[in-house]
Amino acid sequence: MSIWAVIVAAGKGERFGSYKPLVKIGDKYMLEYSVETISKNSKIEGIVVVCLSNYIQTVRELLKKYDLVKYVVPGGKLRQDSVRKGLLKVPESVEFILVHDAARPFVSADIIERSIDAAIQNGSCVVCVGVNDTVKRVEDGFIKETLDRDSIFLAQTPQIFRRKELLEAFENAASKRLIFTDESSLMEFYGIRPFVVLGDKSNIKVTYPNDLELVKNFINSNVDFKNLSERVYEDEKIRRMQNYFIGIGEDIHPFDKERPLYLGGVLIPFEKGLKGHSDADVLLHALIDALLGAAGLDDIGTLFPDTDPKYHGISSLTLLQKVSTLVYARGFKIQNIDMIVFAEKPKISPFKHEIISVISNALNIDKIKVNLKGKTSEGLGFLGREEGILAKAVVLLKKEEN
Structure with missing residues (x-):
C-alpha cells in the first residue's frame, strides 16, 4: 500500500503578518515539525512540500536532511491549486495521498498513524474535533436555530484520499471554476463521503500571531509532545463522561x-x-x-x-x-x-x-x-x-x- 504526503506551506500568511513556515518555534522552524513527524511514519514513502515560490531554495536547503522529502515545489494562488501542484509530483503508482497543513506543526505521530489506518480501511480519512460550545446558525444578525453540536465537527489535517480520486476531483472543480477551502469539501462535492477520525486540540493551526504565542507557551512549558495527543484525547473522553x-x-x-x-x-x-x-x-x-x-x-x-x-x-x-x-x-x-x-x-x-x-x-x-x-x-x-x-x-x- 503506497502512501505519499503533500505538506502545504504556500500561504502568504497575510493574517499572520509573515511567512509562517519559516517562523522559529523552539529549536526548529514551524515547517520542520510536521515534516519530521510525517517522515517518521514507516508507511509514508515520499513527501512533497509546496511553498511560496520566492522561498523555494531556502526550504529545499532547510529540508535536505529529511530523506523522505522528494520534491519542494512552488504553490498556486489558491489552496486547491497548491495541493494539486504537489499532487502532480507524486508518482502515478501511489494509491493514497496524505495532505497536511504546515501551519499545524504539532500533529502527533498517533494521529498520523490512525489516519492512515482509517484511510486504508475506509478509502479516505479526515481528522476532526468536536465542539464544546453551543452552536448557532445566524441569519441577518439574528439567531435562526440552535444546531445539535453532537453532530458538528471541525475539520483539521491530515486528510487522506486516493490519489486518482483526489486528482479527478481537482480537475472537476477546475472545469467548473469552483473553490473549496479543504480537500474534504472538494471530495464531498465530487460525491465521496470521507471517513472521520477524532483528532485533538494540540493539533492547533497557527493563523494569527496570538496562536504562535500559544504554541510557544507549549514549548516553554516542556510539554511532552510525544504523548500530548493521547493525554488530551483521554482528558476529553473523561470530561465528556463526567457530563x-x-x-x-x-x-x-x-x-x-x-x-x-x-x-x-x-x-x-x-x-x-x-x-x-x-x-x-x-x-x-x-x-x-x-x-x-x-x-x-x-x-x-x-x-x-x-x-x-x-x-x-x-x-x-x-x-x-x-x-x-x-x-x-x-x-x-x-x-x-x-x-x-x-x-x-x-x-x-x-x-x-x-x-x-x-x-x-x-x-x-x-x-x-x-x-x-x-x-x-x-x-x-x-x-x-x-x-x-x-x-x-x-x-x-x-x-x-x-
Whole structure:
C-alpha cells in the first residue's frame, strides 16, 4: 500500500503578518515539525512540500536532511491549486495521498498513524474535533436555530484520499471554476463521503500571531509532545463522561376496580385501574422519578404531593411534561430511557409501541431513545396475586455546557 504526503506551506500568511513556515518555534522552524513527524511514519514513502515560490531554495536547503522529502515545489494562488501542484509530483503508482497543513506543526505521530489506518480501511480519512460550545446558525444578525453540536465537527489535517480520486476531483472543480477551502469539501462535492477520525486540540493551526504565542507557551512549558495527543484525547473522553448522569425510578400501585388503567400515558382496556391521588400511572411515575434523580432534583412526592388537591386526578403526562421542563432548564439532554412494567395482567406488549410514541412525543425526543419491557413475577408475591403493578425506569442524561 503506497502512501505519499503533500505538506502545504504556500500561504502568504497575510493574517499572520509573515511567512509562517519559516517562523522559529523552539529549536526548529514551524515547517520542520510536521515534516519530521510525517517522515517518521514507516508507511509514508515520499513527501512533497509546496511553498511560496520566492522561498523555494531556502526550504529545499532547510529540508535536505529529511530523506523522505522528494520534491519542494512552488504553490498556486489558491489552496486547491497548491495541493494539486504537489499532487502532480507524486508518482502515478501511489494509491493514497496524505495532505497536511504546515501551519499545524504539532500533529502527533498517533494521529498520523490512525489516519492512515482509517484511510486504508475506509478509502479516505479526515481528522476532526468536536465542539464544546453551543452552536448557532445566524441569519441577518439574528439567531435562526440552535444546531445539535453532537453532530458538528471541525475539520483539521491530515486528510487522506486516493490519489486518482483526489486528482479527478481537482480537475472537476477546475472545469467548473469552483473553490473549496479543504480537500474534504472538494471530495464531498465530487460525491465521496470521507471517513472521520477524532483528532485533538494540540493539533492547533497557527493563523494569527496570538496562536504562535500559544504554541510557544507549549514549548516553554516542556510539554511532552510525544504523548500530548493521547493525554488530551483521554482528558476529553473523561470530561465528556463526567457530563453523564443516571437516574433510577420505581413505583408501585394497587389495583382499584373503580378506576381506569393508564400506563405510559395510554388508556389500557382492562377491568381495573390503579389506586392513587393522580391518574396513578405507575410507569410515568417511575419515569418521572428517574428523570428527577438524574437531574439532582426532588422526587415526585415532594414536587407533586398527594396532599395538594390541585393534583387530584391529574394526568401523569402533564406531570411528565412539567418535569421535563425542569430537567431541560438545568441544561440536560435525554440520552436514553429504559423501563420495565411488572404485572401478571395486563400484558404490555400489545401497547408497547403506542406507549413509546406517547412518551417520546411528551419529552420531544426520538423514539429510538425510549425502551419498554414487560415482565411477570412468575406468580409470586403481591404481583403474582394480581394485586397491583410495579414499574421501574432508568434514565441517562447528558449535561449540556453553557
